[in-house]
Amino acid sequence: MKTSVVISGSGMFVPPHSITNDELVASYNDYADLTNAQHQAQIDAGTFQPIPHSSADFIEKASGIKSRYVFVKEGTLDIHRMRPDIPERNDDELSHQAEMAVAAAKDAMQAANKTAADIDVVIVSCAYTQRSYPAIAIEVQAALGIEGFGFDMLVACSAATFGMHRAYEMIKSHTAKTVLVINPELVSPQINYKDRDSHFIFGDVATAMILEDGAQADSEHVYDVLSTHAVTSYSNNIRSNFGYMSHATDAEPYGADKLFHQAGRKVFKEVCPMAAEHIETHLSRHDLTPDDVSKWFLHQANINMNTLICKKLLGRMATPTEAPIILDEFANTASAGSIIAFHQHQKNLQTNDYALICSFGAGYSIGSLVLQKR
Ligand code: CO8
Numbered sequence: 001m002k003t004s005v006v007i008s009g010s011g012m013f014v015p016p017h018s019i020t021n022d023e024l025v026a027s028y029n030d031y032a033d034l035t036n037a038q039h040q041a042q043i044d045a046g047t048f049q050p051i052p053h054s055s056a057d058f059i060e061k062a063s064g065i066k067s068r069y070v071f072v073k074e075g076t077l078d079i080h081r082m083r084p085d086i087p088e089r090n091d092d093e094l095s096h097q098a099e100m101a102v103a104a105a106k107d108a109m110q111a112a113n114k115t116a117a118d119i120d121v122v123i124v125s126c127a128y129t130q131r132s133y134p135a136i137a138i139e140v141q142a143a144l145g146i147e148g149f150g151f152d153m154l155v156a157c158s159a160a161t162f163g164m165h166r167a168y169e170m171i172k173s174h175t176a177k178t179v180l181v182i183n184p185e186l187v188s189p190q191i192n193y194k195d196r197d198s199h200f201i202f203g204d205v206a207t208a209m210i211l212e213d214g215a216q217a218d219s220e221h222v223y224d225v226l227s228t229h230a231v232t233s234y235s236n237n238i239r240s241n242f243g244y245m246s247h248a249t250d251a252e253p254y255g256a257d258k259l260f261h262q263a264g265r266k267v268f269k270e271v272c273p274m275a276a277e278h279i280e281t282h283l284s285r286h287d288l289t290p291d292d293v294s295k296w297f298l299h300q301a302n303i304n305m306n307t308l309i310c311k312k313l314l315g316r317m318a319t320p321t322e323a324p325i326i327l328d329e330f331a332n333t334a335s336a337g338s339i340i341a342f343h344q345h346q347k348n349l350q351t352n353d354y355a356l357i358c359s360f361g362a363g364y365s366i367g368s369l370v371l372q373k374r
Helices: 021-038 040-045 056-063 096-111 136-144 156-172 264-284 303-314 334-345
Strands: 005-013 017-020 067-070 121-126 149-154 178-185 205-213 223-232 293-298 354-361 365-373
Touching (some): 005 096, 021 056, 096 136, 096 205, 121 156, 121 334, 149 156, 156 205, 156 223, 156 365, 205 334, 293 334
Antiparallel strands (some): 005 205, 017 067
8 A cells, every 4th residue: 555645734933033024124214214324425526326215105105014023132123233132042042943943843742742752853844944054854853752863954045845745745654653854044143124114024933744654643633744845946036145255354253245135026927927827836746726725825915915826826816725824924934834824724625625835935936735624
C-alpha cells in the first residue's frame, strides 16, 4: 500500500506587541521631519531630496495591512533608533527565534496528539535564521526533547511550503514517520523602518505544522496532502544582501541594501501570473480545476495580489470564506502567512473538501500543497 502523507496539526505563536499603521506612520513622519530639518541647508541648495511623509491610508489601500505584531516593540518607533532594541542573549539561553519556534511547535504537537517521542525530524524553515550555526532546528529539538535530527532551511516567503515539501518527501520515502516543520518568522530586525516604501510591510509570528504518515494519524482535523509542487525562478526584485561576507568585503553591514528591499510594482506584476499558472498546473495533476477548491490558503503579502490571483483562477472575486485574509492583522509574515490562514480557517472544511496552500515571493519561489480533508 502506498504511504499517504497528512497534515495532522498546526500551531502558532503570536508575539505580545502590535503596532498599528497610525503608530508606525506617526513615528516615520517625525523621523522624516527631523531628518529634513537637519538637512535644511542642503535641501535649500538642492543637494538633498526632502524625505516625503508616509500615509496610513496609502498603506491600507496599497496592501490591505492595518497592523502587525512584533517580537520587541521597544526601539522600533524611537525616531533616534528606528529598529527594535532586542537584548542579546547568552549562548546558554534559548535564542529568540528558538523561543518563538518552541511555542508554535508545542501548539501544533498538541493539535496533532503528538509528544516529543513521536517526532523524528525538526525542520526550521523561514526567511532568516538569527545565526549560521548551530542550526535553530537543533536547538529547538533539544528544547523539546526530540530525538532524531533537525536542520534549517531558508527559502524566504516560500520557506514554509518548501519545508513541508521536504517533510512530505521524507515521509513518502520512509526516512521519517512524523516531521515537525516550524516557521519562526522574526523579520522585524531586517526591516528598514527609514524606508517609506517598505517600513509597513512585515510583522513577526511563528507557525508550525505536523506532517505524518496518514496510517497513524489520530487527531481531530486531518488533511491528506495529495501532492506538493515547487518552482523557483531567479529575480533581483526582492533582495537582502546581509550576510557573513560583510566582514571581508568591508561593506557597511547595515546599509540599506543589506536590509529587505524590493521593486514592489514589478514583483506584483510578475508574481501574480506566475502564481496563478503554478496553481492551475498543480491542480490539473489531480484532474481538479480551481472551481473544485473549497479553501485557498494563499500567501499573505498584499490583499490586491490575492484578489487578482483568485480572479484569474475563478473568473470572479473569491469570498473571504473561500480565500481568508489575515494580513490586515498580521501584515506580511514572510513564509508564515498562508500557514496562519490555514491555522485559523481550516476547521470548517468538510470531509472530502479540497484546499490549497500556496506561497509566492523572493527568489522568486512558489510552493503549493493540494489538500483533501479526511
Ligand atoms: N506612504 C505614502 N506613499 C507611499 C508610501 C507610503 N508608505 N510608499 C510608497 N508611496 C508612494 C510611492 O512613492 C509612489 O509615489 P509616486 O507615484 O509618486 O512614485 C506611490 O505611492 C505608489 O507606489 P507604488 O507603485 O510602489 O505602490 P503600489 O501600489 O505598488 O504598492 C506595494 C506598494 C504595497 C509594496 C505593492 O507593490 C506590493 O505589495 N507588491 C508586492 C510585493 C510583494 O509581494 N513582495 C513580497 C515581498 S516578501 C518576501 O518575498 C519575503 C522576503 C523575506 C522577508 C523579509 C522581512 C523583512
